[in-house]
Amino acid sequence: MHIDGHGFASPARVIASPHVDRRPSGAGVRLVVIHNISLPAGHFGGTDIIRLFQGQLDCNAHPDYAALCGLRVSAHFLIRRSGELIQFASCHDRAWHSGVSSWQGWQKCNDFSIGIELEGTDQLAFEDAQYQQLNALLDAIRQLWPDVALAGHSDVAPGRKTDPGPCFDWTRVSQAGSRFRQSVMPSD
Numbered sequence: 001m002h003i004d005g006h007g008f009a010s011p012a013r014v015i016a017s018p019h020v021d022r023r024p025s026g027a028g029v030r031l032v033v034i035h036n037i038s039l040p041a042g043h044f045g046g047t048d049i050i051r052l053f054q055g056q057l058d059c060n061a062h063p064d065y066a067a068l069c070g071l072r073v074s075a076h077f078l079i080r081r082s083g084e085l086i087q088f089a090s091c092h093d094r095a096w097h098s099g100v101s102s103w104q105g106w107q108k109c110n111d112f113s114i115g116i117e118l119e120g121t122d123q124l125a126f127e128d129a130q131y132q133q134l135n136a137l138l139d140a141i142r143q144l145w146p147d148v149a150l151a152g153h154s155d156v157a158p159g160r161k162t163d164p165g166p167c168f169d170w171t172r173v174s175q176a177g178s179r180f181r182q183s184v185m186p187s188d
């Protein structure tokens, strides 16, 4: 896998999200934030995550969706249970995935991070195919940004977010990632 000059990974299925804008000038990519998502929670393989990121979720389709109505969110990438990779925003642009967040004293992690969603929940192990695709993607990201660090959404928004959750196995993320994570959370 590699990321082209426009910031798109090859091969990824590109579905553009309108919930994207430019990074602030001077804000490079310093961090990858790992998330999980499923819509409805615990249901896999549907199209509602894509609809949410496109601003087209039917808020009446499920009782849980009322809370998502009008939410303008996105991520750069979604890795489905099958390992399929979908990209919603160029890595050079700012996707809206971390919300109120901070990392090593820097606020607004969206400004300087790439957001990767794994289709899943906090309660269920992730698939082998997802780890394989995640590691391939992280390798491609490091070709452009060799010093990029890695954190979970729960690391940058503690108390507010729990993903990727206790079932995400950080030891299965390629070496550089686990090293950086230890430097982020020395008390682990």
Ligand SMILES: [Zn+2]
Binding pocket: 034, 035, 036, 097, 153, 161, 163
């Ligand atoms: Zn998240």
